[in-house]
Amino acid sequence: MLETELKCMLTKKEYLKIEEMFAWDWVKEQVNSYYTDAGNELKNHGITLRIREKDNTRKIQVKKHKNAGSPLQICEEYEYPTNSVPERFSAEDVMKMTGLGVEAALLGSLTTLRHSLIYSDGIEICLDKNDYLDKTDYEIEIEYTKDIPKELLKKLKDAGVEFSAASTGKCTRFMLQLAAILRGEE
Numbered sequence: 805m806l807e808t809e810l811k812c813m814l815t816k817k818e819y820l821k822i823e824e825m826f827a828w829d830w831v832k833e834q835v836n837s838y839y840t841d842a843g844n845e846l847k848n849h850g851i852t853l854r855i856r857e858k859d860n861t862r863k864i865q866v867k868k869h870k871n872a873g874s875p876l877q878i879c880e881e882y883e884y885p886t887n888s889v890p891e892r893f894s895a896e897d898v899m900k901m902t903g904l905g906v907e908a909a910l911l912g913s914l915t916t917l918r919h920s921l922i923y924s925d926g927i928e929i930c931l932d933k934n935d936y937l938d939k940t941d942y943e944i945e946i947e948y949t950k951d952i953p954k955e956l957l958k959k960l961k962d963a964g965v966e967f968s969a970a971s972t973g974k975c976t977r978f979m980l981q982l983a984a985i986l987r988g989e990e
Contacts, residue, residue: 807867807879809947811971818964819942822931825963828919834858837889837913838975841898841906851902852975855889862886866901869973877971912937914978926950934974937981 814822839853840846846853850869855862863883870878884901891910899905914936921929926949934941944965946952957967972980 807877807881807947808949809877809945810952810967811877811943811945811973812965812967812969813972814942814944814965816940816942819931819933819944821963822944822960822965823919825959826919826921826929826931828921828931831917831919832858834916834918835913836916836974836978838911838978839893839908840911840979841904841908843906845904845906846898846902846908847979849902849904851904852973853893853898853902853908854975855886857889862889864901868902877973911982912978914974916974923956924950924953927952927956929956934977936978937985939981941977 835857837855837857839855852865852867852869854865854867856865862885864886866882866884868880870880882901889910893901893908895905895907898908914934916935917933919931923929923946928947930945930947932943932945934943944960946956946967
């Protein structure tokens, strides 16, 4: 599946303002457990390997990022069912899922409280509060398969949302925070 989305980091104040702006279709918690390999081959190839838990189900998800460093994120995404969150994936398993023959180990988890709204056909707004490694951050994503209505972009801009800065995904932010902790900076 090809996923196209605009992303923007928010302040807590912006998050709370946007939370009040819309009548959300649902609010759910999801947990992403992230994996990496010793040589950073997954990262070097723009691949995120995670298990997402939501609605009492678990899925292995592989995201192959197409244009890192942009507010516009385009990814190929693949999912595989699973019943557990293993400590490791063998090189054979990672090869089947990603095309890279590296063993991957569990790093940790990020919990998201996601507000979701189907704004119109082909347009979904996701407002996220993310908790990981003693840190909380906020972001908004617009996932779309059709043109985003100009009135929606204006409404969000009036609330302080600018889709102009390079976007950093949840996995990257998790890894940066983990690296800071390991260096003794947090």
